[in-house]
Amino acid sequence: MKKTNASRRSFVKKLSLGTAAASLAPYLGKSQEAAVRVLGKEYPVRKIPANDKIRLATIGFGIQGIGDTMTAVKVPGVEFAAACDLYTGRLERARELYGKDIFTTRDYREILSRKDIDAVIIATPDHWHKTIAIEALQAGKAVYLEKPMIKHIDEGHELISVWKKTGGILQVGSQGMSSVGNAKAREMFRSGAIGDLVLVEIYNDRFSSEGAWQYPIPPDASPDTIDFDKFLGKAPKVPYDPTRFFRWRNYQDYGTGVAGDLFVHSFSTLHFVTGSKGPVSARSTGGIRYWKDGRDVPDILLSLYDFQETEEHPAFNAILRINFVAGNGGGGGFKIIGTEGMMEVGSNRVTLQQRKPAMKPSGYSLKAYPEEIQKKIIAEYDKEFGSGTPGKAKETVFQAPEGYPGAHYDHFLRFFETMRGNDHIIEDPVYGLRAAGAALLSNFSYFGKKIVHWDPEKMQLT
Numbered sequence: 078m079k080k081t082n083a084s085r086r087s088f089v090k091k092l093s094l095g096t097a098a099a100s101l102a103p104y105l106g107k108s109q110e111a112a113v114r115v116l117g118k119e120y121p122v123r124k125i126p127a128n129d130k131i132r133l134a135t136i137g138f139g140i141q142g143i144g145d146t147m148t149a150v151k152v153p154g155v156e157f158a159a160a161c162d163l164y165t166g167r168l169e170r171a172r173e174l175y176g177k178d179i180f181t182t183r184d185y186r187e188i189l190s191r192k193d194i195d196a197v198i199i200a201t202p203d204h205w206h207k208t209i210a211i212e213a214l215q216a217g218k219a220v221y222l223e224k225p226m227i228k229h230i231d232e233g234h235e236l237i238s239v240w241k242k243t244g245g246i247l248q249v250g251s252q253g254m255s256s257v258g259n260a261k262a263r264e265m266f267r268s269g270a271i272g273d274l275v276l277v278e279i280y281n282d283r284f285s286s287e288g289a290w291q292y293p294i295p296p297d298a299s300p301d302t303i304d305f306d307k308f309l310g311k312a313p314k315v316p317y318d319p320t321r322f323f324r325w326r327n328y329q330d331y332g333t334g335v336a337g338d339l340f341v342h343s344f345s346t347l348h349f350v351t352g353s354k355g356p357v358s359a360r361s362t363g364g365i366r367y368w369k370d371g372r373d374v375p376d377i378l379l380s381l382y383d384f385q386e387t388e389e390h391p392a393f394n395a396i397l398r399i400n401f402v403a404g405n406g407g408g409g410g411f412k413i414i415g416t417e418g419m420m421e422v423g424s425n426r427v428t429l430q431q432r433k434p435a436m437k438p439s440g441y442s443l444k445a446y447p448e449e450i451q452k453k454i455i456a457e458y459d460k461e462f463g464s465g466t467p468g469k470a471k472e473t474v475f476q477a478p479e480g481y482p483g484a485h486y487d488h489f490l491r492f493f494e495t496m497r498g499n500d501h502i503i504e505d506p507v508y509g510l511r512a513a514g515a516a517l518l519s520n521f522s523y524f525g526k527k528i529v530h531w532d533p534e535k536m537q538l539t
């Protein structure tokens with residue numbers, strides 16, 4: 078009889094608890110220094126004095142652009158000044174929400190050329206992310222860029238290069254990473270709470286037309302109210318089609334499918350909690366099973382990822398699933414499973430279950446031996462593992478404190494505080510490419526019908 082985990086290498090002991098504790102989200106008022114050291118580098122900061130208002134504009138004033146703006150302006154000292162969108166109804170909505178005096182335009186360059194704008198949120202469809210982000214950095218704006226950071230891998234390297242050249246501030250919008258839940262999970266993981274990492278299980282199941290991206294098309298949609306050619310940008314030319322405009326996620330020409338849209342959040346959190354830089358390979362399968370509405374991206378996607386051993390963690394596997402045909406009603410889960418327990422990670426809550434494997438045989442196998450031998454076997458096991466029966470898992474629940482403003486607020490707080498020189502970006506373009514690249518592997522595998530390989534250090538397909 079041998080304890081299976083007796084001689085295993087312990088990865089977690091290499092990481093100091095002090096480092097982990099210091100990575101708590103800004104809401105908890107801890108220093109970010111150590112977290113930034115872990116993530117790799119110091120950041121150039123264009124300081125905005127504490128008493129000066131930060132003037133913010135949003136490019137792409139749709140569902141998320143509006144959501145981002147509403148959260149961003151809750152941060153003290155932030156003033157919303159301008160909105161850009163290609164549909165007049167969204168600009169009207171901007172004036173309805175923020176007053177007739179704000180500047181509105183269909184041309185994002187009119188926003189970037191304004192000297193009175195300090196920061197921009199970019200919440201356009203994915204195929205516009207890189208172009209607008211690069212121009213915004215070159216125009217000296219601090220950039221909050223929605224996920225996935227890019228649509229193609231090479232765009233990520235281009236963006237990183239401009240970011241480095243300009244020394245600008247860019248934060249990618251996977252807000253979960255700034256949550257107290259993710260910070261707590263990272264702290265628990267690094268303290269060795271689940272032993273050595275072996276498996277990650279992530280799923281996102283939905284069962285509604287909205288969940289499956291069939292967003293409403295407004296009755297006044299027309300070539301007059303929508304700048305459809307601008308929307309297409311460098312995408313293939315097609316005649317005016319409001320479905321493509323309002324439900325762009327369903328088309329590879331503009332979006333990145335369920336993997337780019339949703340797995341990217343998972344990788345941002347997974348990398349943050351475990352210290353991983355990303356997987357080395359992926360294989361995916363799935364299909365369009367229900368929402369046969371002209372979309373060319375799957376509504377069910379299953380992906381298996383391999384992660385190699387690094388200084389931060391042992392080799393492990395991850396299984397990710399998106400299911401837009403969830404007859405069970407839907408739901409989500411994010412489980413990090415180790416040799417000594419499991420964490421269920423959310424933005425506001427982490428549940429930790431700690432258990433060791435039961436090492437003693439039960440009646441299931443003992444019944445096959447004569448009673449006298451059964452007694453001898455049990456005595457042997459008792460000598461090795463003690464005479465108690467295996468206990469239940471010890472459960473620890475972390476819940477965000479009452480009044481916690483949420484991950485989205487914290488992500489913006491961190492962004493604006495970085496602009497004032499008081500904090501550091503947590504999700505820079507390198508981090509953004511590692512998360513988006515890992516997510517996009519699923520698409521390469523699904524559409525290419527093959528296993529794909531990735532170098533997470535260089536952020537390149539191999």
Ligand SMILES: NC(=O)c1ccc[n+]([C@@H]2O[C@H](COP(=O)([O-])OP(=O)(O)OC[C@H]3O[C@@H](n4cnc5c(N)ncnc54)[C@H](O)[C@@H]3O)[C@@H](O)[C@H]2O)c1
Pocket residue numbers: 136137138139140141142161162163164167183185200201202203205223224225250251252307308322323325338
């Ligand atoms: N962080 C999150 O949790 C989260 C959630 C939802 C969406 N998102 C991201 O936000 C982005 C927008 O998604 P959405 O759901 O808001 O889409 P949406 O279609 O509701 O809004 C996009 C808006 O961008 C505008 N637009 C398109 N091209 C433009 C251009 N060249 N210049 C200016 N405006 C342009 C459109 O008119 C539209 O109003 C996507 O990248 C998406 O992945 C992030």
